[in-house]
Amino acid sequence: MRIATLALIGAATMGLSACAKTGMDTGTPMAGGQRATATLMTANGVDVGRATATEVAGGVRFTLDAKAMAPGTHGAHIHTVGRCDAPDFTTAGGHWNPTGMKHGSMNPQGPHEGDMPNLVIGTDGRGTIGMTIPGATMAGLLDADGAAFVVHAGPDDLMTDPAGNSGGRIACGVFQAS
Incomplete structure (x- = not known):
C-alpha cells in the first residue's frame, strides 16, 4: 500500500x-494577452463596478469588483450578447454557453462557460469574484455580437437551468476590448 x-x-x-x-x-498570465472590460451599470445608470476578462494560458480569467450594490448574495454570469438595454437588460441574451452544457457548477450536466460563482456584497456595498474558465477564448467572448457581464437580484442556486433561479437582472456591462 x-x-x-x-x-x-x-x-x-x-x-x-x-x-x-x-x-x-x-x-x-500571458505576455501580450488580450483584455476586455465592462463597466456595470444599474437600470438608473449608476456605475456599480467593473468586470475584466484577461486571456491566460488555457482560458480566460474573469474578475468583478463591485461597489454601491445592495448587500447580500447575487448570481453573476457572462451573457451571450453585448447589449445592456435598461430597464431589465434582457437584450444581453442568455448565459454564454458555447459548449451546450446545462446551468450550474452543481449540475452534473453543467456548467455553462458563463456561470460564475455567486457575488457576495458586504454591508459596505462592495464585493469581488474571480474565476478562470479553462478552454474559454477571447475570440469567443468578443464575437460578432459581443458579450455582457450581468448581476442578478438573488443568489444563484448553482443548479437550476437556465439561470439558477437568481431573479431579475440588476446590473449589466458590455465587454469592450482594451
Whole structure:
C-alpha cells in the first residue's frame, strides 16, 4: 500500500512538473494577452463596478469588483450578447454557453462557460469574484455580437437551468476590448 501511494505521488509530481515546463498551466498570465472590460451599470445608470476578462494560458480569467450594490448574495454570469438595454437588460441574451452544457457548477450536466460563482456584497456595498474558465477564448467572448457581464437580484442556486433561479437582472456591462 505504501509503495502504491508513493508511486501515485511520484506520478502526480512528474505530471505537474511536465505542465510547468511546457508553460501549459491553465491560468498563467500571458505576455501580450488580450483584455476586455465592462463597466456595470444599474437600470438608473449608476456605475456599480467593473468586470475584466484577461486571456491566460488555457482560458480566460474573469474578475468583478463591485461597489454601491445592495448587500447580500447575487448570481453573476457572462451573457451571450453585448447589449445592456435598461430597464431589465434582457437584450444581453442568455448565459454564454458555447459548449451546450446545462446551468450550474452543481449540475452534473453543467456548467455553462458563463456561470460564475455567486457575488457576495458586504454591508459596505462592495464585493469581488474571480474565476478562470479553462478552454474559454477571447475570440469567443468578443464575437460578432459581443458579450455582457450581468448581476442578478438573488443568489444563484448553482443548479437550476437556465439561470439558477437568481431573479431579475440588476446590473449589466458590455465587454469592450482594451
